[in-house]
Amino acid sequence: MRIKLMWAGCLLAIAVVASNTWHKEQILAQGHTVLLQLRPVDPRSLLQGDYMVLRYRMADSIAAKVADSRDGLAVVSVDPAGAATFVRVWREGEKLAAGERLLKFRKRSLHVRIASSAYFFQEGHAHYYEQARYGAIKVSSSGTAVLVGLYDSNHALLRAPAG
16 A cells, blocks of 8 residues: 555646746746846856846836735736836736736745746856846746746847857
8 A cells, every 4th residue: 555655646746847937938928028137246156056047127117006915917018019017916817908918926925036037157257147138037927937047138048159
């Protein structure tokens, strides 16, 4: 009986991981690309190697509108270049205007988290990402976001050369 329970637990764990992976792949394939403006950060961690902590300017606007710690949805307006601007906190049943999208957030204490808070890159490649001004995310219709890259002030994708 213990062996059957162990196998059932393993299968359940695999199913949860596979479901999460499938869900994120769907967002990458079908989501809309949105650029979130970044606050300046230090792209280095002694314990984790080269990476950039991502702090989105929009998080300050959301934090100012949400008094308590909770999860929620922000309404953002997306300009023709893909850059997003915070409009309001979404309320259940509220309709979105043209050019508006939902974006999930989590507020804990004073901090608001949107999408990923770190972007990892190969050791020694920090200088390729120093010009990052936007975090690019793919957003599903439900507001779930997946980080896909970093962009400069001209909305150009930043990437290190291959090889």
